[in-house]
Amino acid sequence: MEIQTxxxxxxxxxxxxxxxxxxxxxxxxxxxxxxxxPFRTPACSIADVKALVDWRLARLGRDRRPQPKAELLPKSKGNGWQLTDMQDQQKTA
Known part of the structure; x- marks a missing residue:
């Protein structure tokens, strides 16, 4: 925790x-x-205060930082065990 005077x-x-x-x-x-x-925070580090400011700005839609584009995010393939169970059911049917 960073302590500031x-x-x-x-x-x-x-x-x-x-x-x-x-x-x-x-x-x-x-x-x-x-x-x-304006608001007050409980006792915390400067990093926690900055995260709280970021959260409040994001909640209001005022976060102007670049967001990752959807096509750059890894694609979700679901749970492997669910796909395997479905494939096994199709093979036995």
Missing amino acids: PGQVERYRGFVLIPEDDLSWQVRPERSPMHVL
């Missing part, structure tokens, strides 16, 4: 992350209009 403000994806004395974080948008309201 109070007063070390960090900027991340349009937000200001402000550490508190009790190891919690205050997260505020840098500018208006505010799409995400």
